[in-house]
Each structure stands twice: as C-alpha cells, then as structure tokens.
Amino acid sequence: MYKVKFADIGEGLTEGTVQEVFVKIGDQVKMGDPLFHVETDKMTSDIPAPTDGKIAKILIKQGQEIKVGDVVVEIEDGKTSTSVPVEENASVVGSTPVSNDLIARPTSPNPTSSVATNVIKASPLARKVAATLGVDLKLVTPSGPNGRILTIDVQSFKTQPTNQVGELKTISSSPKSSADYNNPKITVPVINEPLTFINKPMNSIRKATVKAMQKSHSEVAGFTGLRNVDVTELVQLRTQLKDFAESQNVKLTYLAFIIKASALVLKEMPNINCRIDKDTNSIAIAEQINIGMACDTPEGLLVPVIKGADKLSVLQIAVKINELANKARSKKLAVNEMVGATFTITNFGSVGLDYATPIINFPEAAILGLGTITTIPVYINGQLMPRDMMPFSMTADHRIIDGADAGRFMQKVAELLKKPAMLLI
Amino acid sequence: MKQLNNIKAVTDALDVAMEKWNEVVVYGEDVGFEGGVFRATEGLQKKYGEERCFDAPISEAIYIGAALGMALNGLKPVVELQFQGLGWASLQNILGHMGRMRNRTRGKYPAPIVIRTPMGGGIRALELHSEAMEVIYAHTPGIKVVCPSTPYDTKGLILAAIESPDPVIVLEPTKLYRAFKQEVPDGFYTVPIGEGFKIFEGNDITVVTYGAQTVDCQKAIEQFEEKHPDLSVELIDLRTIKPWDRQMVFESVKKTGRLLVVHEAVRSFSVAAEIMASVTEECFEYLKAPLARVTGYDIVIPFDSGEGYHQVNPTKIFAKLEEIINFKF
Numbered sequence: 001m002y003k004v005k006f007a008d009i010g011e012g013l014t015e016g017t018v019q020e021v022f023v024k025i026g027d028q029v030k031m032g033d034p035l036f037h038v039e040t041d042k043m044t045s046d047i048p049a050p051t052d053g054k055i056a057k058i059l060i061k062q063g064q065e066i067k068v069g070d071v072v073v074e075i076e077d078g079k080t081s082t083s084v085p086v087e088e089n090a091s092v093v094g095s096t097p098v099s100n101d102l103i104a105r106p107t108s109p110n111p112t113s114s115v116a117t118n119v120i121k122a123s124p125l126a127r128k129v130a131a132t133l134g135v136d137l138k139l140v141t142p143s144g145p146n147g148r149i150l151t152i153d154v155q156s157f158k159t160q161p162t163n164q165v166g167e168l169k170t171i172s173s174s175p176k177s178s179a180d181y182n183n184p185k186i187t188v189p190v191i192n193e194p195l196t197f198i199n200k201p202m203n204s205i206r207k208a209t210v211k212a213m214q215k216s217h218s219e220v221a222g223f224t225g226l227r228n229v230d231v232t233e234l235v236q237l238r239t240q241l242k243d244f245a246e247s248q249n250v251k252l253t254y255l256a257f258i259i260k261a262s263a264l265v266l267k268e269m270p271n272i273n274c275r276i277d278k279d280t281n282s283i284a285i286a287e288q289i290n291i292g293m294a295c296d297t298p299e300g301l302l303v304p305v306i307k308g309a310d311k312l313s314v315l316q317i318a319v320k321i322n323e324l325a326n327k328a329r330s331k332k333l334a335v336n337e338m339v340g341a342t343f344t345i346t347n348f349g350s351v352g353l354d355y356a357t358p359i360i361n362f363p364e365a366a367i368l369g370l371g372t373i374t375t376i377p378v379y380i381n382g383q384l385m386p387r388d389m390m391p392f393s394m395t396a397d398h399r400i401i402d403g404a405d406a407g408r409f410m411q412k413v414a415e416l417l418k419k420p421a422m423l424l425i
Numbered sequence: 426m427k428q429l430n431n432i433k434a435v436t437d438a439l440d441v442a443m444e445k446w447n448e449v450v451v452y453g454e455d456v457g458f459e460g461g462v463f464r465a466t467e468g469l470q471k472k473y474g475e476e477r478c479f480d481a482p483i484s485e486a487i488y489i490g491a492a493l494g495m496a497l498n499g500l501k502p503v504v505e506l507q508f509q510g511l512g513w514a515s516l517q518n519i520l521g522h523m524g525r526m527r528n529r530t531r532g533k534y535p536a537p538i539v540i541r542t543p544m545g546g547g548i549r550a551l552e553l554h555s556e557a558m559e560v561i562y563a564h565t566p567g568i569k570v571v572c573p574s575t576p577y578d579t580k581g582l583i584l585a586a587i588e589s590p591d592p593v594i595v596l597e598p599t600k601l602y603r604a605f606k607q608e609v610p611d612g613f614y615t616v617p618i619g620e621g622f623k624i625f626e627g628n629d630i631t632v633v634t635y636g637a638q639t640v641d642c643q644k645a646i647e648q649f650e651e652k653h654p655d656l657s658v659e660l661i662d663l664r665t666i667k668p669w670d671r672q673m674v675f676e677s678v679k680k681t682g683r684l685l686v687v688h689e690a691v692r693s694f695s696v697a698a699e700i701m702a703s704v705t706e707e708c709f710e711y712l713k714a715p716l717a718r719v720t721g722y723d724i725v726i727p728f729d730s731g732e733g734y735h736q737v738n739p740t741k742i743f744a745k746l747e748e749i750i751n752f753k754f
Contacts, residue, residue, distance in 0.1 A: 062648060062651075096603055097604045098604070099603065099605055100606060101606065102607065103607050104607075105607060119679060119680065119682070121710040124754070132754070146710075
C-alpha cells in the first residue's frame with residue numbers, strides 16, 4: 001500500500017484546500033495521473049499519483065483543508081500487503097470497482113412518514129403571482145378546495161387596504177395651515193436591531209492577500225506619485241497594429257506597450273528595479289527585469305510574472321499577457337509563473353479607476369498603477385487639441401527610492417509612450 | 426452476521442432459497458461450473474448438484490421460455506440473464522407470455538419466475554453489457570422489477586422475488602457488485618417488494634433514485650449540504666421500480682415541494698418521466714420548483730472512451746440540485 005502524502009509543492013508551503021477529487025475508490029491510476037486539485041496560497045495545482053496502482057482509500061474531500069505531510073490517498077500498488085485482503089475483481093467483463101469498505105446497515109426501513117401539516121398548498125401559478133406581487137403566501141387565506149390558495153386569493157390579498165395607507169390619506173385630506181414639526185403625522189417604525197454579521201470564510205488567495213498586504217503596509221514607507229501621460233500616438237499605433245496582431249492570433253493591448261516601456265526604463269534605472277536586503281543591510285539590485293502583472297480573478301488578485309520583459313518584443317509580451325491572464329482566470333497558474341517579479345504593474349483602469357494608491361508587491365520596491373484612457377482637451381504649443389491621456393499612479397518605497405527618482409522613472413516611461421514607435425525598434 | 430458485498434449477497438440469497446425450497450432451480454449461461462460471468466452463483470452447483478444449478482445453452486429465448494414451462498409445472502426457476510443487452514431474444518417470452526400468464530389463465534397459473542440480470546454501465550464494458558433497460562420490463566403488465574443498491578437489500582429483495590408468485594426481474598447494478606460491503610443477516614429474510622427506503626431525511630428537496638446512482642446521489646447531497654448547511658435533502662432509494670413506492674415519494678414531495686429523479690437509463694419515456702408525471706398529478710399544489718431529472722442521454726451507451734461523459738455522476742447531480750434550489754418564481 002502506497003500512502004500518498006501531501007508534499008510541499010511551492011516554496012515553504014504549509015497548507016492547501018482540496019478543490020476537487022478526481023479519483024474514486026477502486027480507480028486504477030498510472031503514475032502522473034491527477035489525483036486531486038488543490039488550492040494553496042496564490043496558486044492551484046493538480047497533484048499527480050506518485051505510483052501506479054488502484055485507489056484504496058481517499059482521506060480527503062472537496063473543501064477540506066490539508067497540511068503538508070497529511071496522508072491524502074492510499075494506492076494499492078501491490079508492493080506492500082494490506083492488512084485486510086481486498087477481493088479480486090472476478091468478473092470477466094469490464095472492470096468493476098472492488099473495495100472492502102463497509103457501509104452501515106440500514107436502520108429499520110421506514111416507508112411512511114407523516115405528511116407535513118404546515119405546508120402551503122398553492123398552484124405554481126399562484127406561487128408565481130405571489131412572487132410577482134411580493135405576497136407572503138403564509139398570510140393568505142385559502143379559498144380553494146382542500147385548503148388550496150388560489151391565484152385570486154393572492155390577488156385579492158394584495159389589493160386589501162392597509163392601515164398605513166389610511167393614515168397617509170388623512171394627511172393629504174386635511175392639511176394644516178401651519179406645520180407643527182414637533183408632531184409629525186408620519187409614524188417612523190423603531191428600528192433597533194442588534195448588529196449582526198454573516199461570516200464568509202476566506203479562500204486561500206484572500207488569506208494570502210491579507211498576509212501580503214499587511215506585510216507591505218507595515219514594512220514599506222510607500223509614497224505615491226501621480227501624473228498623466230499622453231498616449232495619443234500609442235492609441236494610433238495600437239490601432240494600426242491590431243489587425244496584424246490578430247492575424248498572428250495575438251490580442252494586442254496597451255498593457256503590452258507599457259510593460260515594454262517600463263522594462264526598458266528599469267534597465268536604464270536599476271535603482272528602481274531593486275529591493276532591500278535586510279540581512280546584509282544593502283540595496284539588492286535585480287539583474288533580471290521580471291514584471292508582475294496584477295490580474296483580477298473571481299477568486300481574488302493573482303500576480304503572474306512576465307520574465308525577462310526587457311528581452312521580449314511587444315508582440316511577445318502580448319502573447320505572454322494573454323497566456324498568463326487566461327491561466328490566472330482558470331486557476332491553472334504554476335508556482336514558478338507567480339514568483340520572481342522585480343516590479344509590478346496593476347491596471348485598475350480596466351475597472352474604471354483613474355487614480356489609486358497601489359500597494360507594493362513586497363519585497364519589490366515599486367509598483368505602477370494604470371488608470372483609464374480618456375480623451376481630453378490639452379494645450380500643445382498654445383493650441384487646444386484632443387489628446388488621449390492615461391493617468392499613472394506609482395507607489396515607491398521611499399526608504400530606497402527618492403521622489404525625484406520615481407518622478408524621473410515616470411517621465412522616461414511617459415516619453416517612450418509619447419513616441420511608442422521607439423518600443424518597436 | 427456476515428459482511429458481504431452485493432455479489433456475495435446474491436450468492437447467499439440463492440443459497441438460502443435453494444436450502445429452503447427444493448423447487449428452486451438456478452441456471453443461466455456459465456452459471457453452473459463457472460459460477461456465472463460475475464461469479465454470483467459460485468459454489469451452488471457443488472452444493473446442490475447439477476440438477477438444481479446448471480449451465481444453460483447460449484440461447485436466451487429458449488432458456489427464459491423454459492423457465493415459464495418449469496414455473497407452470499411447479500418449480501421456482503431463478504434464471505441469470507448474462508446481460509440485459511444480450512436478452513432481446515428472450516423478450517418474446519418475457520413480455521408476451523411470462524407477464525400475462527396469470528391474467529391469461531384467470532389467476533389459475535401464476536408464473537413464479539425470477540430473472541436476475543446485471544444492469545448499467547460505468548465498468549468499461551461494451552454497449553450491450555452496460556444497458557439499463559428497466560422501463561422495457563416495467564412497462565409490461567404483470568411483471569415486477571426490483572433494483573437493490575445494498576447487500577442487505579439485494580439478499581432481501583431476491584428472497585422476496587423468489588417467494589413472489591409472479592415474475593420478478595431483479596436488476597443488479599454491475600458497478601456496485603463489489604464496491605462495498607455491509608452486514609447481512611444470516612438465513613432467510615425478505616425486503617418487501619414495493620417499499621422504498623429513505624436514506625436521508627430532509628426538508629428542502631426530494632431526490633428519488635435507485636441502483637448505482639444511490640451512491641452518486643449520496644455524494645452529491647453531502648457536497649450540497651456542506652455548501653448549504655441550512656438546507657437538507659431527502660434521498661429515497663426506490664429499491665422497487667415497479668410497483669414503485671408512490672406513497673413515500675408523494676409524502677416526501679408534499680413536504681419538500683421539490684423533486685429530482687436520478688437514473689442512468691435514457692431520459693425519454695423513462696422511470697423519471699413516470700415519477701414526474703405522477704407527482705404532477707398528485708402533488709401539483711405543493712410544488713415550489715419545476716420537477717427535474719438527471720438521467721442518461723437518449724443514445725446507445727458509448728464505448729469505453731466516451732463512458733465518462735455519458736455516466737450520471739455526483740457533479741451532474743450537484744449542479745441540478747443547485748438549479749432546483751435557486752429556482753425563483
């Protein structure tokens with residue numbers, strides 16, 4: 001019997017949540033076949049079978065939290081004898097599942113149960129009418145045979161006048177010449193409900209986000225710089241290249257250009273592409289330029305990484321964006337696709353924000369936030385022109401990045417985006 | 426008390442019946458020496474001799490027809506039909522004679538015959554070995570159809586079937602033959618034909634099923650109740666397809682106002698269709714959502730590679746439960 005333990009599949013991973021179990025007792029599996037799907041901090045993964053054999057025991061179920069080291073599945077691999085011999089599959093057709101699992105004996109079969117007495121009898125049509133009119137069927141007096149609420153009962157219930165309506169009528173029919181504001185004619189119900197909550201458990205991604213944001217907020221001295229960037233030519237260039245990109249099956253977004261521009265400037269300004277090394281009390285300058293890309297998914301925020309962004313063309317970056325975003329949304333990101341970022345870009349413009357104060361993806365030193373592109377009138381050389389402007393919000397760790405450097409960084413990125421053809425050279 | 430799986434419960438039931446009634450004879454293809462294709466009759470020939478447990482020729486039409494002759498002459502034949510899909514040739518005898526013998530002779534000659542046959546897919550067998558044809562039998566007047574899902578019910582229902590003066594088809598879910606064990610009483614006992622069994626008590630949705638899908642339903646309901654701790658699902662294992670336990674189902678639906686029927690047989694003109702029609706007739710004014718079903722598709726059972734898509738599974742059932750509970754007028 002091979003006891004499959006949940007191993008550390010990430011970096012220092014300790015626990016995860018079972019999303020789906022793919023096997024059932026009696027299943028034959030081959031080494032590498034997926035056994036179950038697990039969600040851990042910031043990533044999800046299929047866990048493969050470590051050996052060939054037959055599934056003998058499943059010790060996990062959907063939604064269960066498991067810790068590294070837990071035995072999750074037992075596979076009969078024929079190498080170690082089990083304490084209880086399992087009967088062989090003796091049939092000659094197909095492969096019937098075989099197991100020694102003992103199910104409970106039925107307690108005395110109980111064929112009859114009393115019919116509930118408080119149930120409401122109403123035809124589906126009457127129920128529909130009640131739902132449409134907002135009538136609580138419990139309050140309606142039935143007039144139909146056998147205590148059935150008829151549609152007409154619901155309709156006539158709705159048209160019965162209430163006391164409140166009567167009071168309102170009194171107000172309008174007898175107006176006073178001068179209002180006595182201390183004695184309003186409108187009664188206000190006393191609402192004094194104690195404060196209650198409905199607790200919703202956090203999923204692993206949310207838990208990881210809480211941890212990461214807290215750390216960033218407590219350790220980093222973040223300041224945010226804001227500026228608008230003229231992306232009129234970028235909009236035109238993208239329009240020109242979009243069809244070509246489509247012909248290559250590439251979805252070309254503004255983000256691809258901005259990642260490229262940021263990567264080029266980071267190469268020029270390594271003092272932004274850095275982090276604090278507490279152990280040696282030094283500033284560690286990253287030799288690679290890996291851009292994290294914050295992705296909004298139904299489960300929460302995930303940050304896949306485009307590695308070596310300075311070495312990729314705009315189109316290649318576009319391909320990576322699409323691939324990683326799809327994987328993020330379908331929870332297929334692998335661990336190594338989510339680690340190693342040196343700088344992060346977050347696009348909150350896609351959800352309608354212009355400016356924000358993005359929080360640094362610790363331990364990086366800076367993050368760039370992108371707002372919505374808006375066409376606004378701008379004076380250029382004394383002339384008013386419509387220009388496409390994109391708001392930039394950049395948060396930097398003030399311990400190691402001075403305001404001037406952050407300003408220069410944004411300035412350089414803005415220059416490249418003003419003349420985006422530079423990015424294609 | 427022994428711990429038996431379903432196949433051993435079949436063997437035990439036959440053993441008890443052969444011990445109790447000398448007129449019980451057990452036969453079918455490879456049933457004697459080999460103990461049957463699934464080994465359900467293993468050891469019976471050795472114990473009771475070749476006269477009472479023997480191999481039939483590969484001719485379902487003949488040996489099922491012979492069962493009728495035996496029954497009319499005082500025996501209690503228990504015949505194994507190797508697979509439902511291999512039994513088409515026997516339908517002439519089952520539907521045309523066996524089912525109507527009591528009526529034809531104005532009650533003079535009942536036909537105490539039991540036909541046991543594996544049922545359903547999910548074991549990577551071929552299409553004719555995986556069929557669930559319960560409605561063909563259930564549609565025929567004069568025939569009772571049972572389909573146990575646990576070892577306790579298997580033994581009890583087979584013994585009740587052998588005791589019955591009328592023909593009973595016992596459908597044995599192939600997938601469950603060796604899937605688990607249960608404590609089964611020694612000796613003779615019966616599970617009454619026509620009585621369902623409530624596996625879970627619940628207030629919000631009634632799920633009616635039988636055979637292999639009882640296991641799928643239990644899994645789906647556990648998952649559903651974990652997600653909705655304030656809701657509970659009533660699960661009824663029909664155990665007998667005909668006559669089915671109308672009272673139990675109606676009472677349950679009157680309580681919950683919602684119904685889901687689950688089986689692997691094809692959807693159209695199915696057990697689900699019958700139950701839903703009856704519930705509409707009897708419980709119309711209690712219904713809070715449209716009646717629903719999860720069934721097989723209206724197709725021939727696919728080969729091995731397509732079987733996973735075809736089979737009813739907990740995921741499909743869970744999705745339907747969600748759909749039912751989320752229905753709003």
